[in-house]
Amino acid sequence: MDDKIVATFCLCDDLLKAMHHQEDSQCQMNDAEIITTALIAALFFRGNHESARAMLKQYGYIPQMLSKSRFSRRLHHIKDIFIILFNFLAQIWKNTQYRGYLCD
Numbered sequence: 001m002d003d004k005i006v007a008t009f010c011l012c013d014d015l016l017k018a019m020h021h022q023e024d025s026q027c028q029m030n031d032a033e034i035i036t037t038a039l040i041a042a043l044f045f046r047g048n049h050e051s052a053r054a055m056l057k058q059y060g061y062i063p064q065m066l067s068k069s070r071f072s073r074r075l076h077h078i079k080d081i082f083i084i085l086f087n088f089l090a091q092i093w094k095n096t097q098y099r100g101y102l103c104d
Helices: 002-018 031-044 049-058 068-077 079-103
Strands: none
Touching: 002 031, 002 079, 031 049, 031 068, 031 079, 049 068, 068 079
16 A cells, blocks of 8 residues: 555656646645545545545655645645546556557
């Protein structure tokens, strides 16, 4: 689980950097941490954001975790980034599967 959490954060952070994504300097949590929390909720907690928030804060992955309501507002604010992320991952998956098919 540890490796998946770190890899998820790195992927999200690198994607946002590649997009030249700008954030408010006063944010307690950056958008990569918001996206990571949502993805970890989907991967390990059946989509339960509250459980993911609690675990990531408790184990020190994201020490400045937002409250439930602030997290939800920030998550909805960046929903367009999720669409870009999923399109990016789908394209990689498609290319990987296609190359694997040609090699068989």
